Amino acid sequence: MQTLYDKLWAQHVVDTGSNGADSMALLYIDRHLVHEVTSPQAFESLKIAGRKPWRISSILAVADHNVPTTGRDQGIGDPTSRLQVETLDQNCDELGITEFKMNDQRQGIVHVIGPEQGATLPGMTVVCGDSHTSTHGAFGCLAFGIGTSEVEHVLATQCLLAKKSKSMRIVVEGKLGLGVTAKDIALAIIGKIGTAGGTGYAIEFAGSAIRALTMEGRMTLCNMAIEAGARAGMVAVDETTIQYIQGRPFAPQGELWDKAVAYWRTLHSDPDAVFDQTVNLEAAGIRPQVTWGTSPEMVTTVDGVVPDPNDVLEDIKRQDMEQALKYMGLQPNTPIQSITLDKVFIGSCTNSRIEDLRAAAEVVKGKHVASTIKLALVVPGSGLVKYQAEQEGLDKIFQAAGFEWREPGCSMCLAMNDDRLSKGERCASTSNRNFEGRQGPGGRTHLVSPAMAAAAAIAGHFVDVSQLSLS
């Protein structure tokens, strides 16, 4: 009996290799998403070798990492960023690749636009030169990040050499508490298994709490699978998946739709499928999460305190904690809710979809950002998310509260454009990585859910959003 991962894998093996179970298999790739940072060298090498892309129609390209979130009519100010984006435009134009250019309303973060367009479909293999490609696994597909050499490999051959991972099932049963979201599930899992806990595994998220999540929530969860070390995260197909896809531009229609849906309904693990490892969590026990350190596993609950390295016996772990606290400018045993912030960022491929913006707007409505907050940013995941939010009046809610309402892109998640933290600045961020310097050199990142970030912006410090919801 097969796991979902077994089924997806078996569907795509072109050649098993010659070394038995230990071989590198040749895996067929259905969808190749491309962005400006990890593709220029691949296109260049392809050209030098005199090769052409194998199947142009499998590729969808967009610039997201470098694009400015303000003043787009003036183009990109930074010449190196501009060259990188222009290089993508040029490569796509020359080869006839579908690309959503910067001023196209469909432009946005690659992991937001793929699903939004229906370019991500169940049963596919989806790759992109970006580790957060795991996001697309929310649709019951096998999706994982690759490096630039592999981008070139997929361009040239429509295949990748890959070794099958082990399988892990993470089961979350029960009902989430008020104000607790998919982001909190993701961070709680990483807190439990660590950032290397999923290394070598493909993770399937299952259980009643996962079934109850919307597609946006499932994408947030699968997005963070890589922060648990797993290249791929996935959720089985159900009605929620199918309803989300129906009617999207790249999705099949009519007779093909019916045929596709019939197949997609088989994309789940068989009841007696065996996993190499299983992790269980109780949904009711998950509280809103806040990271305190420089790795996503350095996380606690909003009612917790910054841990004390002296309580840790293992030398390397203790040193890492001390280093992290020094970088973060935090003392052991500081209550999380007493941590004050300088900036707030709501956005990224983890949390910039319509549901995320709605959740944040609900907290913000009728209130104002604390006077101590220097900048509170909302960066929608795509032009279409932005449009939808504006139709619902969310932009007005954010702006009235003192948030800036920006154009779509990766923005302050990795600070490749002008949106960044200055040295020592502390940020509540809905992104995925709290590494040193990630949001700007010397910047201090605390990862949280959109509602938690919004509540922190209003209070100027972390507050328990589940308490807010109750009052």
Place this chain on the structure above:
Amino acid sequence: MEKFRTFTGVVAPLDRANVDTDAIIPKQFLKSIKRSGFGRNLFDEWRYLDHGEPEMDVTQRQLNPDFILNRPRYTSAQILLARDNFGCGSSREHAPWALQDYGFKVILAPSFADIFFNNCFKIGLLPIVQEGKIIDQLFHEVNETEGYALAVDLEKQILTTPSNAHFSFEVDAFRKHCLLNGLDEIGLTLQHAEKIKQFEQKRREEQPWLFS
């Protein structure tokens, strides 16, 4: 890709777990559309005291004397000894490019992040997984002995220390074959072009919505 057979190099110890690719090569250097020139900005935020930008002349920048690679005894290092989960985070191949461009040929650690591990093989940088106990011992020996070098024999899959102790290591047979012979993986895959076409045709018939 250059062939990799045997290699002896000085070892530098980087005693931190979870070294992420943002630390290996910070984002401001990813704006380049080239594959080379990343070595001077390897570990930029740890290696220099000032903040680095791509256009800066690194010879004019102030080195952080506390950073391990800046210590005179490690300036010629070509083997990096690291801790658990090395290379976690982003899929940027710029991280292995930067390590290789700096001069590293081998990275030794108890565990690596999947994407980074995979990316290394594609460019001929050899990541070796070695059990934690041995890594601990190597850290100890490197710290004790200036000029400490390890010999790596990929063919035999053996590491040899200056005191002639041997440690075997695992490496995937196909990856080893590619490294030993400096093979271009794309060329190898294209030998299966007919098979790929047949697979694609069958898929097109069975799941036509994937091709519309």
